[in-house]
Structures are given as C-alpha cells and as structure tokens.
Amino acid sequence: MDTHRPHSPFTSLKWRIALTTAAVLFLIHGMFSGFAVYSLQQQFRLQRQEAQRQHRLILDHLTEQSYRLLQQIAETIALVAENRPASADPIADTVDNYWTTYQLTWAIEAVHYFDSEGRLLRGWGTKREPPYPPEEIEPVLASERPRFFFHCARTCLQYAAVPIIGPDETTRVLVIGRSLANLILDFHRLTRSHVAILEQRSGAPPRIVAVTRPDRNMPLLQRLPLDTLPETPKEETLVDLENATLALHLVQPDTGRQLAFLILDDISDTLSAQQRSLTNYLLGTVVSLLAGIGIVILLLRRPLVRLEKATATLPLLAEGRHEEIQQQLAPHTSSRRDEIAVLEANILQASARLASLQQQVDERTRSLVQQTRTLQQERNFVQGLLDTAPLIILTQDQNGSIITVNRFGRQFLAGHRLQAASFDQLFLRQECERLQYLPLLAQLRKGEIARAHFDTQLPRQEQTHHITWFHTRLEDSAGETPLILSIGLDITERKNAERRLSWLADHDPLTHLNNRRAFQSKLAAVLDRATLERKSFALLYFDLDQFKYVNDTCGHKTGDALLQIIANKLREVTRSEDILARLGGNEFALVVYDSSRDTAVHIAEKVFSALQAVDCQINGQPFKVTVSIGIALFPEHGRTLQDLLANADLAMYQAKEAGRSRIHVYTPDTEFHKRIQQQLYWKDQIEQALEEDRFVLYFQPILDIRRGTVSHYETLLRMLGPDGQMLAPGLFIPMAEQLGLIQRLDRMVLDKALDVHQRLLAEGNPLTLSVNLSGHSMADESLQSHLQERLSANGVDASRLIFEITETAAVSNFASAQRLIKKIKDLGCHFALDDFGVGFSSFYYLMHLPVDYVKIDGSFVKNLENSPEDQALVSALADIAKRLGKRTVAEFVENEAILEYLREIGVDYAQGYHIGRPGPTIAPVEAALPQSSAGR
Structure with a gap:
C-alpha cells in the first residue's frame, strides 16, 4: 500500500479543526469582550459619580453641624452670662471661667469679643488678635444675624460670629473659632476617605493646610500640580500610589472661597472589582472555547470513529498480536488520503516490522x-533507602545540571521544574x-576539593526554607564524568526557633513591646549617642493607676487584655523612632530623643489623653484608664543609666503621692526620697524574709x-531581722499593706498556723488557735480557696480555729x-471581730x-480601773454583745483589778500581759500571776 501519496491540505483533519474552532471562538470572544468593557466602564462611572455626591453631602453636613455647634456655644455663653448680673462684663467673665472647659470639651481654639462698633474687647486662645479682616464682623452688627466663615493664617479655622446683647443693652458680637482639623477627621471617620484642606492664594499655588494621614498623603500632594485643580472642580484625578490607586476630587465649600477640600478616595477595591469582572469575562471565553470544541467534535464525529478504531490497535503492537492488527485494519483501510488513512497505513507497516x-x-x-533481576534488587534497595530518608538527595553533573532527585526531594520541590534544571x-x-558559594562549587566540580558544606534559602509556598547542604564528589573508576552527590537537610524549624528565642529575649510576649532587658540596652545606646552628640532626651516612666483593681475584680485575663489595648494605643501616639517598652506588670517607659522639657511634658500629656480615651468597662461599669507619669531629662536629671531610671521612677512616685493621674517632672525632694527609700527598704526586707522563712509565729493565751x-x-x-533582732508587727505590717504584700503575709501566716494546729492535734493537744486576717483578704478569692x-x-x-478581722476593715x-x-x-470555723468599739456605727454593723466573738478594743480596757467613762463604755459594749448572742474578749488586761471588774460585768474572756505574754511556744499560763503593764 502506498502511504506517501499526496493529499489536499483542505481535506486535512487538522485544517478543518483549526478553521472551525477559530471561527467559533472569534465570534464568541468578540461578543463577550465588547459587552464586558462597556459594562465595566458604565459601572465605574456611576460609582464614582455617586461617591462624589455622597462626599459633598457629608462634607456640607459636617460643616453645617460644626457651625451650629459654634453658634450653640456662643448662645450658651450669653445665657450663662445673664446669670452674672453683678459682673462688669459677664460675657468676658464667663469665657474666663469656662475657657479651659471649652478648649478640652469642644476643641475651641479662639474666642473674640467685639463691641457694637466692631472693636475688639477681648480675645482668648491661640489667636487672641483676630486674623480675619473687620469686614467679617460688620455684616453681623448690621443684620444682627449669625454669620459663618472660614479664615486661614498659619492654620485654618472655622468661625461663627453670633450677635449678643451686651451689659449696656447694645448689640455685640462673639466670634468662636474651631480648627478645621476636627471637621476633616470626622469626615475621614465617616467615609474612610482622606481629605486635605487647600488654602486658595491669589497669584500662587494653593497651600496645603492640613491633611489626614500626612505621612502617606503629604508626599503625594506635594507632587501634584495643585494650581490646576480648581479649574476642574467636578472631575477626578486618578493617582497610583504604591499598591493603591487614589481618586482626587476638589470640593469648594459654600461659606468661603478662601479654601477648598481635596478628597483622596482609595478606589483600589473598585478596580479590584473590575479585575474580577474581567476574570468573569475570561470564564466566558473558556465557555466559548468549550462550545467550539463541542461543535468540532460533532462535525468530526465520523473521522474520530475511524481514529478510535486505528488507535485501538496500538496496544496490540506492544502485545505482539500482529495477526489481529492485519485482520482489523486491512479490510477497512479508507481510500481517502487524510491523516487517519496515513495512520492506518503506518500502523500496518509498523506491525510487519515489529513482527x-x-x-x-x-x-x-x-x-x-x-x-x-540482580540489578533490580540492588536498585530497589538503594531507591528505597533514598526515598524513605527525610532529606533532599540529588546528583548533579560537572555543569550543575540535576540528574536525579529522590522522592522526598520531588515532594519538597513540588511546583519547580526539575527536568534539565x-x-x-x-x-x-x-x-x-x-x-559566596559558586566559587566553592566550581572547585568541587573541577576536583580541587572533595567535599563542600554551606546553607541556602529556598522560597516555597508562603515560607522561606533554610537548607544546609553537604556535597561530595563521586569519582568513577570507569573513567566516565564524575557526579556530585548533594544532600540537603531542611533546618527551617530550627532557624524559626532561634529567631523566636531571639525575639522573646528582647520583647514582652503579651504586648510585643520592648522588655526591660532590651529597653535598658537601647537606653544605654541612646545615652552614649546623646553624650557624643551633646543632645538631650527625655525618659518617661509611668504605670496604670488602680490596675490591681482590674486584676482583683475581673481576673488576670481581663488585665492582660487591657494591657494589650493600652500598648496598641501607646504605639499610635508615639513615633517610630521613640523607644517604648513594658518593664513589667503595669509599668511602661518611653524614651524621646532630642527632647526639651516642654516637648517631654507635651508628649506626656498626649499619652495621658490617649489612655484616658480608651473605652473600657469593668463589671459593666465604665472604667477610665489613668496613669501617673514621671519624667527625667538628660543631662539635667542624671548622666548615667542608673540615675535616669531611678529619678524617673521617683518622679512617677511623686506623681502618685500628689494624688495619682498626674504628670510630674523630677524634682529633688529629700523627704520624699527618704520615704521612698524606706518603702523600698521594707519591700526588700519583707520579700527577703518571705524567701528565707524569717517570719515567726508567737502565741498569746486568752x-x-x-x-x-x-x-x-x-x-x-x-x-526576724537580718541581724537576728525580733521585729514587732507595727514596723512591717503597715508597710506590707502599702506595698501590696499583705496578702502574701496572710497566706504565709495561715499556712504556718494550720501546720501548728495539725501538729498539736497529732500530739494529742486539741487547743484552739485564733488567726488574724487583714482587710485585703476579704476580696482575695484565691486565699479563700486555699483555706478551703x-x-x-x-x-x-475546723471547729478549733478562730479567724479575726478588725472592725475597721469589716465596716x-x-x-x-x-x-x-x-x-x-x-x-x-469560728469568727471574731477585733478592735471592737473604734469603728463607725459599731452596734449597727454588729447586728x-x-x-461568734467580739474583742473589745484595748484602748478602752487598759485604764479601766481608773476611768469611769471607760467602765461605762466597756460595760455597755459587753452588754450589747451579750444580748446579740456574741461572746466578748477584753484586750490589754494588764492587772488583777481590771480582770476582776471584767468578771463582775460578765465579760467572757481576757487577753493581756496579766494573763500571759506572747511567746514562740505554747505553754501553761498562771492566770493570777501579776504582769508588767509596759504594753500589750
């Protein structure tokens, strides 16, 4: 059979498929593309027009709202002034009295007070002299109607001029100014669009007065030809900035032509939507392609049947069934000279050759x-070893081309083309x-070295992997080209762990701020730099007031969440070059380089205000976050790291001593230093005594x-002091309460007392012990759980344990x-009320x-035999307690006469030196033995 006879190209199967598919796809694609482009353009145009309209409405509304606020403030001043008839000028006095409130509450920056002739009577705020011309006031006096206007000097203010009646019954004008920064911030908060204020200047380009997000938007505005913007006020300008596209739109306010608002709208999402629409268009193209293929298949159904019969015989070639091939193809070979006929002829020729x-x-x-078989066994062993090892094992030739890769390597490099790589x-x-490494590999490939080792990085999916490589040159004794065996170990987890440990060494894991170690290191570097450059800097040291209340009330989880909120707020109000750290607990520190005293105080006030603005609720009630901030300046308040930290800490304590929620710049104060040093001394002594178990229990009989x-x-x-001297509780208990250590002492006393109680019971001595609890234990649920x-x-x-708490703490x-x-x-257990009689409304609370027990305060007992007043009071207290079903204990029983009187009036128990002095052991006591009255 002649299989090389020429055939017409238009009868070719490939030609027919190409023509049909191209025609169908071209038609469908043209329809989809035209419709998609037109729809996207129309949709984008309508969206931008609606956005511009909304921006203008919101801007007009905010402007009007701000003007009405200024007018209401002016009218409020006039109303308040009417209630001050005794004043010579009630308007001025009213503004003087409430000026700070207007500044802080309403952000008022300027107030001007004019008489009926338009002359300035008084001025308040940053612009005491009116920056605007008198022509702005004259229409108000003429029409006696409020007037609103803008005016820009160094900054732009929004003014409301309101006519009022003066003390002499003449018409006067009160002008209140407020920064436009508040307006554009409100606009940004409502629309999430950025806005800039442009001052229109005749003969010069507009000046940028203010802009939201200045770090991002100011460089953009400075590159724009602002002097051309007013010529096209209704058109948008599209600007590409980094990964975002901005639409710029100029809005001219109705109340003044001196300035304009330039709205910067991020339309990246809109463009992304367009991109998604284009994606849908591509999907439509795929649909058209599938439709074309379907049509082609229908057209070529019969040729495909012939092709299927021909291809069905191909497996028979591999199986060597040549006779069946001759039987199936020879009788059905088509006379048409297309590709299928050529294929059938070639199959028959191949079958004869293969036979x-x-x-x-x-x-x-x-x-x-x-x-x-032998080679397969060896190969299976080696391949199994290579594939099971969690290593990238590959071979490369002297040119670096990869020859083989094991299974782990192929899986690891999934997505990379390995063939001829x-x-x-x-x-x-x-x-x-x-x-660094190509010269080393060149030496290995030339045979100058036998081994090489180095680390590389490989981006894979969303993570960069670190791989350590071991390369070995494989010499071939047969004289063929040597190969390089390369083994790669993924050490990414180890690298990540090392980075994490390095990060944790310098950061607080809760707030992600610098920790104390990193802060001190960076502060030392700043100190060296400031010394070298002869610069000053400020160290702010602050902690949260009443933070312990949050932990005690809502738990440490709520406290941690509050610390994270505060850390985020601190990041917002500080600069990136400032050093911000959490030193531990609720203590924070901030270093501001090249800062004067005024700058440091300003930054502290900024931090103070920002934290006060934190919206926080504790147990459903609003909780205002306040801080006490201490400031130390270099070199004024210290030239060493230790001096600056100590003085900043002392300044913070000075702020707390002044009543908390304050800012204090360090001032030398000898008495304060002594008091703080005393507190620190006792804090150290108490904590050291707790660690060294130097607290001892004494027992006094009752x-x-x-x-x-x-x-x-x-x-x-x-x-027990460090020198072995036994210290009375009056020296360290008050300090422990001030320093927040009393709860640790309560738990320690409780454990020691219960240990003694258990030992006494084990020895067959069932004595009852009375244990004192501080007032702080009432809210300590952990202590109560520990006691249970x-x-x-x-x-x-439990029936042989009595717990005491003072009446003052209970009330x-x-x-x-x-x-x-x-x-x-x-x-x-039983319970006793200690120091009874010294509290407020004792009888009411006793009810x-x-x-179970009421301990009459010793101040009423120690002079009982000589004081009729004390006798009457103690008798009354004992009688009331007895009538309420309580047993009474008298303290400070110093002699037999006092004991005898207590017996006569029916007091149940007595305690004092006459009964027995406190001692470290429990021993029998002779009640009638006279004792010294030197103290309790």
Whole structure:
C-alpha cells in the first residue's frame, strides 16, 4: 500500500479543526469582550459619580453641624452670662471661667469679643488678635444675624460670629473659632476617605493646610500640580500610589472661597472589582472555547470513529498480536488520503516490522533477564533507602545540571521544574549566595576539593526554607564524568526557633513591646549617642493607676487584655523612632530623643489623653484608664543609666503621692526620697524574709474568765531581722499593706498556723488557735480557696480555729466582710471581730455580721480601773454583745483589778500581759500571776 501519496491540505483533519474552532471562538470572544468593557466602564462611572455626591453631602453636613455647634456655644455663653448680673462684663467673665472647659470639651481654639462698633474687647486662645479682616464682623452688627466663615493664617479655622446683647443693652458680637482639623477627621471617620484642606492664594499655588494621614498623603500632594485643580472642580484625578490607586476630587465649600477640600478616595477595591469582572469575562471565553470544541467534535464525529478504531490497535503492537492488527485494519483501510488513512497505513507497516524484530528481542530478553533481576534488587534497595530518608538527595553533573532527585526531594520541590534544571539556578536564588558559594562549587566540580558544606534559602509556598547542604564528589573508576552527590537537610524549624528565642529575649510576649532587658540596652545606646552628640532626651516612666483593681475584680485575663489595648494605643501616639517598652506588670517607659522639657511634658500629656480615651468597662461599669507619669531629662536629671531610671521612677512616685493621674517632672525632694527609700527598704526586707522563712509565729493565751483556764491562743506575727533582732508587727505590717504584700503575709501566716494546729492535734493537744486576717483578704478569692483546701485535709479540726478581722476593715467593706465570714463559718470555723468599739456605727454593723466573738478594743480596757467613762463604755459594749448572742474578749488586761471588774460585768474572756505574754511556744499560763503593764 502506498502511504506517501499526496493529499489536499483542505481535506486535512487538522485544517478543518483549526478553521472551525477559530471561527467559533472569534465570534464568541468578540461578543463577550465588547459587552464586558462597556459594562465595566458604565459601572465605574456611576460609582464614582455617586461617591462624589455622597462626599459633598457629608462634607456640607459636617460643616453645617460644626457651625451650629459654634453658634450653640456662643448662645450658651450669653445665657450663662445673664446669670452674672453683678459682673462688669459677664460675657468676658464667663469665657474666663469656662475657657479651659471649652478648649478640652469642644476643641475651641479662639474666642473674640467685639463691641457694637466692631472693636475688639477681648480675645482668648491661640489667636487672641483676630486674623480675619473687620469686614467679617460688620455684616453681623448690621443684620444682627449669625454669620459663618472660614479664615486661614498659619492654620485654618472655622468661625461663627453670633450677635449678643451686651451689659449696656447694645448689640455685640462673639466670634468662636474651631480648627478645621476636627471637621476633616470626622469626615475621614465617616467615609474612610482622606481629605486635605487647600488654602486658595491669589497669584500662587494653593497651600496645603492640613491633611489626614500626612505621612502617606503629604508626599503625594506635594507632587501634584495643585494650581490646576480648581479649574476642574467636578472631575477626578486618578493617582497610583504604591499598591493603591487614589481618586482626587476638589470640593469648594459654600461659606468661603478662601479654601477648598481635596478628597483622596482609595478606589483600589473598585478596580479590584473590575479585575474580577474581567476574570468573569475570561470564564466566558473558556465557555466559548468549550462550545467550539463541542461543535468540532460533532462535525468530526465520523473521522474520530475511524481514529478510535486505528488507535485501538496500538496496544496490540506492544502485545505482539500482529495477526489481529492485519485482520482489523486491512479490510477497512479508507481510500481517502487524510491523516487517519496515513495512520492506518503506518500502523500496518509498523506491525510487519515489529513482527520481524520480535524474534530478535525475545532472544536478547532471555539473556538479560538474569542480569536485570540482580540489578533490580540492588536498585530497589538503594531507591528505597533514598526515598524513605527525610532529606533532599540529588546528583548533579560537572555543569550543575540535576540528574536525579529522590522522592522526598520531588515532594519538597513540588511546583519547580526539575527536568534539565540547574542546581545553581534552583537553590542559589540570592545574589549573596551566588557570590559566596559558586566559587566553592566550581572547585568541587573541577576536583580541587572533595567535599563542600554551606546553607541556602529556598522560597516555597508562603515560607522561606533554610537548607544546609553537604556535597561530595563521586569519582568513577570507569573513567566516565564524575557526579556530585548533594544532600540537603531542611533546618527551617530550627532557624524559626532561634529567631523566636531571639525575639522573646528582647520583647514582652503579651504586648510585643520592648522588655526591660532590651529597653535598658537601647537606653544605654541612646545615652552614649546623646553624650557624643551633646543632645538631650527625655525618659518617661509611668504605670496604670488602680490596675490591681482590674486584676482583683475581673481576673488576670481581663488585665492582660487591657494591657494589650493600652500598648496598641501607646504605639499610635508615639513615633517610630521613640523607644517604648513594658518593664513589667503595669509599668511602661518611653524614651524621646532630642527632647526639651516642654516637648517631654507635651508628649506626656498626649499619652495621658490617649489612655484616658480608651473605652473600657469593668463589671459593666465604665472604667477610665489613668496613669501617673514621671519624667527625667538628660543631662539635667542624671548622666548615667542608673540615675535616669531611678529619678524617673521617683518622679512617677511623686506623681502618685500628689494624688495619682498626674504628670510630674523630677524634682529633688529629700523627704520624699527618704520615704521612698524606706518603702523600698521594707519591700526588700519583707520579700527577703518571705524567701528565707524569717517570719515567726508567737502565741498569746486568752483566759476563760468564768472557768479560770486558758481557752485558746491568738497567733501573732513577728519578723526576724537580718541581724537576728525580733521585729514587732507595727514596723512591717503597715508597710506590707502599702506595698501590696499583705496578702502574701496572710497566706504565709495561715499556712504556718494550720501546720501548728495539725501538729498539736497529732500530739494529742486539741487547743484552739485564733488567726488574724487583714482587710485585703476579704476580696482575695484565691486565699479563700486555699483555706478551703487546707481545711479539707486530714488532721484538721475546723471547729478549733478562730479567724479575726478588725472592725475597721469589716465596716469599710461590709458586703465583702459578710461574704467572707459566712464562707469561713460554713467551713466549720469560728469568727471574731477585733478592735471592737473604734469603728463607725459599731452596734449597727454588729447586728448584721455573723461573728461568734467580739474583742473589745484595748484602748478602752487598759485604764479601766481608773476611768469611769471607760467602765461605762466597756460595760455597755459587753452588754450589747451579750444580748446579740456574741461572746466578748477584753484586750490589754494588764492587772488583777481590771480582770476582776471584767468578771463582775460578765465579760467572757481576757487577753493581756496579766494573763500571759506572747511567746514562740505554747505553754501553761498562771492566770493570777501579776504582769508588767509596759504594753500589750
């Protein structure tokens, strides 16, 4: 059969497919493209027109709203002034009295007061002299109607001139000015579009007065030909800025031609929508393509059937079934000379050729089978080893072309083209890597070195992987070209861990601010730089007032969330070059370089105001965040790191001493230093004593007066000083309360007392112990939970434990005291009210506190035998307590006469030096033994 006979190109299957598909796709694509482009243009034009209209409406509304606010303030001043008839000029006095309020509440920057002749009487604010011409006031006096206008000097203000009646019944004018910055900020908050204020100047380009987001928008505006913008006020100018596209639109306000508003609208999202529309268009193109293919398939259905029959015989060639091929194709070979006919003829020729070669192949196959089996076993072993190793294992030739890659390497490099790839192009992506490692690889490939080791970076998906490479030159004894074996280990996780540890070493993990270590290091660098450049800088040291209340009330999780909010707010109000750090707890620090005293105070006020604006609620109630800020200046307040930190810390304490929520620049104060040093000394002593277990329990007996025997012992606390001297609680308990350490002492005393209680019970000595609790324990739920856990342990008899709290602490937090007493009594313990009689409304609170014992304050008892007034008071207290079902304990019983009187009036228990002095051990006491009256 002649298979080389020429055929017409127009009868070719390929030609027919190409013509048909091209015609269909061209038609469909043209329809879709025209419609898509037209729709997108119309949609974009309508959206921009609507956006411009909305911006103008919002701007007009905000302008009108601001003017009405200024008019209302002026009218309010006039109304308040009417209630000051005794003043010579009530308007001026009213503004003087409330000027600070107007500034802080309404952001008023200027107030001008004119008489009926248009003469300035008084001025307030940053512009005491009116920057605007008198012509702005004359129409108000003439028409006695308010007038609104803009005026720009160094800054642009929005003014409202309001006629009022003066004290002499003449018409006067009160002009109130407010910065336009408030208006454009409100506009930005409502529309999320940025806006700039342009001052129109005759004969000169417009001047930019203010702009939102100046760090981003000011460089753009400075590059624009602003002098051409007023010529096209209704058109937009599109500007590409980094990855965003901005639409600029000029708006001229109705109340003045001196300035204009330039609106900068980010239309990146709109353009993205257009891009999505184009994507839809592409999808339409795909649809047209599929439709064309379908039509082609329908047209070529019969040729495809012939092609299918021909291709169905191809597997028979591989199987060597040549007779079946001859039977299927020979009778059906078409006389048409198209590609399918050529294919059928070629299959028949190939079948005949293969049949003759099959015999030769069979003979050679048998001789290679044995060798193949051996090689296959070896290959499977090596390949299995390579594929199971979590390493990139590849070979490359002397030109760097990759020859083989193991399975892990192919999976790791998924998405990269490996065929004919070069190691240098695939793994040495960075210029610095190529400069450093290509010479090393060249030496390896030339045989000058046998091994090489280096690290590279490979971008993969959304992460850059770090790979360490080990290269070995493989010499071939047969004389063929040597290969390079390269083994790559992914060390990305180790690198990430190292970076994370490095970051954690210098940052606070909660707020992501600098930690104390990084702050001190950076502060030392700033100190060296300032010394070298002879510059000054400010160190601001501040902490949050009443932050402990947040933690105690809502828990540390809420406190942590508040710290994160505050850290974000601090980032907003500080510059990127400033050094901001969280030093621990609720303490923060800020370093402002090249700062004067006034600048530092201004920045502190900015921080103060920003934190006060934080919207926070505690237990459903609004909670205002306030801070106490201390400022130390270099070199005025110190030239060393230690001096600056110490003086900034002292300045913060000075702010707290002045009443908290204040800003204080460091001032030398010897008495204050001594007081702070004393607090720091006792803080260190108490914390060190807690760590070294230098707190000791003393026990003082309490006598049952009726039985004449010791009823129980009160547990008292003493501290062993560093020199071995025993310190009374009056020296360290008040300091512990001031420094916030009293709760740690309460827990320590509780644990020690319960340990003694368990030991006594184990020894068969079931004595009752009385343990004091501070007022801070009433709200300490963790201490209460700890007490419940200890009382539930074996070897504890809750009925032989009495807990005491002072009357003053109970009355100051009555609800918490009630809850605490109830919880302790529910555990089986008893409760005593200490220092009874010195609090406010003692009898009332005694009726509602479920206590078992009432301890009459020793100040009424120690002079009882000589003071009729004390006798009457103690008798009344004892009688009231007894009628309320409470047992009474008298403190400071110093002699037998006092004890005898207490017995006569029915007091239940006595405590004092006459009964027994406090001691470190519990021993029998002779109640009648006379004791010194030197103290309790």
